[in-house]
Amino acid sequence: MTNALTLTDVNVTIKGSHILQGVNFEIEAGVVTGLLGRNGVGKSTTLRSIVGLVPRVGSINLFGEEISGLRTHEVIRAGVAFVPEDREIFASLTVAENLKLAERDKNPDYDTVHQLFPELLQRKNQRAGTLSGGQQQMVAVARALLNKTRLLLVDEPTKGLAPKLVTEVAAALEIAAQATTILLVEQNLPLVKRVAKNIIVMDQGVVVHNGTPAELADADFAKRMLGVSGGSH
Amino acid sequence: MEIFITLFITGVGLGALYFLVASGLSLIYGLMGVLNFAHGAFLTAGAYAAWYFTTEVRADGSLTSYAISLVLSGLVGAIFAVATEQLLIKHLYDRHIDQALVTVGLGLVAVSAYLGWFGSDPLIALPPTQLYDVVQIGDAFVGIDRFLYITVAGLVLLANFLMLRYTRIGLVIRAGVENRAMVTALGIDVRKAFTFVFFIGGFAAGLGGALATTYASGVGPTLGDAFLIYAFITVVIGGMGSIPGTAIAAVIVGTTQVLVNYYVQGLGDFVVVLLLAVVLLTRPQGLLGKVAH
Ligand SMILES: Nc1ncnc2c1ncn2[C@@H]1O[C@H](COP(=O)(O)OP(=O)(O)OP(=O)(O)O)[C@@H](O)[C@H]1O
Ligand SMILES: [Mg+2]
Numbered sequence: 001m002t003n004a005l006t007l008t009d010v011n012v013t014i015k016g017s018h019i020l021q022g023v024n025f026e027i028e029a030g031v032v033t034g035l036l037g038r039n040g041v042g043k044s045t046t047l048r049s050i051v052g053l054v055p056r057v058g059s060i061n062l063f064g065e066e067i068s069g070l071r072t073h074e075v076i077r078a079g080v081a082f083v084p085e086d087r088e089i090f091a092s093l094t095v096a097e098n099l100k101l102a103e104r105d106k107n108p109d110y111d112t113v114h115q116l117f118p119e120l121l122q123r124k125n126q127r128a129g130t131l132s133g134g135q136q137q138m139v140a141v142a143r144a145l146l147n148k149t150r151l152l153l154v155d156e157p158t159k160g161l162a163p164k165l166v167t168e169v170a171a172a173l174e175i176a177a178q179a180t181t182i183l184l185v186e187q188n189l190p191l192v193k194r195v196a197k198n199i200i201v202m203d204q205g206v207v208v209h210n211g212t213p214a215e216l217a218d219a220d221f222a223k224r225m226l227g228v229s230g231g232s233h
Numbered sequence: 234m235e236i237f238i239t240l241f242i243t244g245v246g247l248g249a250l251y252f253l254v255a256s257g258l259s260l261i262y263g264l265m266g267v268l269n270f271a272h273g274a275f276l277t278a279g280a281y282a283a284w285y286f287t288t289e290v291r292a293d294g295s296l297t298s299y300a301i302s303l304v305l306s307g308l309v310g311a312i313f314a315v316a317t318e319q320l321l322i323k324h325l326y327d328r329h330i331d332q333a334l335v336t337v338g339l340g341l342v343a344v345s346a347y348l349g350w351f352g353s354d355p356l357i358a359l360p361p362t363q364l365y366d367v368v369q370i371g372d373a374f375v376g377i378d379r380f381l382y383i384t385v386a387g388l389v390l391l392a393n394f395l396m397l398r399y400t401r402i403g404l405v406i407r408a409g410v411e412n413r414a415m416v417t418a419l420g421i422d423v424r425k426a427f428t429f430v431f432f433i434g435g436f437a438a439g440l441g442g443a444l445a446t447t448y449a450s451g452v453g454p455t456l457g458d459a460f461l462i463y464a465f466i467t468v469v470i471g472g473m474g475s476i477p478g479t480a481i482a483a484v485i486v487g488t489t490q491v492l493v494n495y496y497v498q499g500l501g502d503f504v505v506v507l508l509l510a511v512v513l514l515t516r517p518q519g520l521l522g523k524v525a526h
Contacts, residue, residue: 025242053414090408090417101408102419143419 004029004151004181004186005063005124009143010058010068012049018126019045020056021205027151029063032173032182034192034213037202038227043185046202047153050183051082055219063150072112076200079105079150083157085185087140091129095120095139098128113142125158134165141172152182158191170195189216201225238373240491246379248487250448253441254457254464255433255471255479257314257386263410263474265427266329271317271336272438273457274343278313278438278454279306280418281351282360296361299505303385310439318431323424334448340458347454355451358505364447382444386483389437394478402429410474463490466505470512472522481520 004025012020022041027033037045037225049056060068067075076082090098093225099113114121117138123131128139137157147173154173158166170191175180177195180199185190192199193213208225215221243306246496254276261269283306286380291298317339325331368376388426391485397403409416438457446452447462463486471482486505 007303014297040347050416053418073420073422076418084415084418088412090411090415092411093408096410097404100420101404104420107312135448174481193367196379 002029002063004063005183006059006061007050008059008061010046010049010056010060012054012056016056018179019205020049021053022058022209023202024050025200025207025210027181027183029181032184033178033198034199034225035183035198035202036187036192036199038219041202042205043202044076044155046074047082047084047155047183047185050082050153052131074093075124079148081144081147081149081152083140083144083152083154085155085159087136089128089131089136089139089143091127093128093132094126095108096124098139099142099146102146104147108146109148110138110146112175113145116168116175117142134161137161137165137169141169142158145172145176149180152176152180154182155185157184158186159186169223172212189222192216235371235373236495237346237492238370239375240495241488242370242375242383244457244488244491245484246382246487246507247448247491248467249382250445250460250484251463251526252386252480252483253389253437253444256458256485256511257430257437258464258478259468259474259476259479260393260406260410260430261434262468264406264413264423264430265322266327267336268329268333269336269434270333270342270432270461271339273459274340275310275317275435275460276442276445276460277343277452277454277457279310279349280441280446280456281356282306282309282439283349283443283446284321284356284452287309287358287360288356288507291374292359294359294361295504298364298421304318306443307436309441310442311436313393314431314435314438315428317435318428322431324428326424337435340461344454346459351452351454355453355456356451356452358446360447376524377445382448383443385440386480389440390476390480393433396433397476402426406430414498451493462507466509468519470509472518472519475519475521478519478521 003026007023007025008126010020010023013138023046039045045054048054050060052075056068058068059066060076065078067078119135120138120142128136140224141157155170161169166188173195193216196213199211199213200207254272258269258272261267283302286302286305287298321335321339322332325335364378366377368377397407405416405421409423409426413423442457445456449456467482467486468479468485471478489508490505491500493504
């Protein structure tokens, strides 16, 4: 078992508040790992620290290469794609321009994108700011699928989506998972159970548990670790 | 009516000069969050370059020499701007107050340097006499130079538009104005776009300096500062980061200033500031600016 990503004692302090307080975990290559935890425990900050969007100290190792000293665009070019929590698509650009901006490879994989989200092709000249929330999420996910990546970081891709769209996004993740390693922050536990092989649980800025999705079926575990009752909602 | 036409076109011409300074300010602020108080110094540098070229290097008073001086002054402004970005601003990224202070300092240093080199009296420029001809529109007479300013600013506006709309770097700039962090999270080194924006902003300001020398019949150490104030007002009224907004605001500011100054002696500047206050109170993001997020 090789590791795609290893975080060792990663700390993040923003404006005096110590948000990540020594995060340690390893991510197995070639599978999906779910990153779980209550609201505000530092899941998004962990992803942002990996891509260098927040100042971080500690070691971040990507397939044997230390990336904690790299600037954000260099981390991405080292083979990382990032789908942020609030989509962060460019509202004033068209759908096509949003995707064009994300192109890095010589032959960006538009086939997969259009197969997964045919709507984006139909709406290619629409301003992304006028898309529905779900369509914006498609753009955010599509941006990450255009290039070959070694690690895909996805932050709550199904937040606020209708069930049908949740299924589509899940399908997209499963297809992406065939070609890359995924670290997925997700509150939808049935989805985590379906796609993830491993789970990491955070609480108050540190990792408190490493395990498998099967444990999520245990109501007591879910309540203790995630503050939710039962394994689904 | 004749007077109105003459004044109106003069106002649009003055607005064109404001636009040349303001377009760079707007893009620099929109993309990087830097208020560049040194922008007036870029203009003055371009102005002295144009003066030097047309009085010392090729003082034949020909249109060709004048045209060359325009390009030259643009390049001088661009080089000054890129040097400023690379040597000073680059090292202070995301420290917006420090960046603003550094540009204020540079602006002051530049004025004293110009003072030391060229003296405090304005140096008289001798543009081609053709520029002082007038054309008749209806019963009104308008100086040809006004149309030159408008044409040059129009070309700069068009070039900006084409660059922003159809080139990769333009796409990066438009996206960066909206959300810089996310641009880097797509693997793009947004700092290259910063340098580029300083280059084109400095070029337009330098070009504006050459034209301002013609407009004001000469160049003194603080020529740029006079324009910078109105350019800032233009940018705020138009909306930070919006080039079309800047163009519209430049015309509004230029014409208001000239018209009011004529009809109510000396009140033009005051009315422009009033206009700024009204826009800030009713539409703080400016005419075409985006609401900050
Ligand atoms: N830029 C910032 N400035 C100040 N505090 C921040 C900043 N970013 C995050 N925080 C704080 O850090 C903590 C962790 O935030 P983070 O977004 O990482 O949580 P999360 O686990 O992703 O939560 P959620 O499930 O609600 O998305 C929160 O208390 C948050 O308020
Ligand atoms: Mg989060």
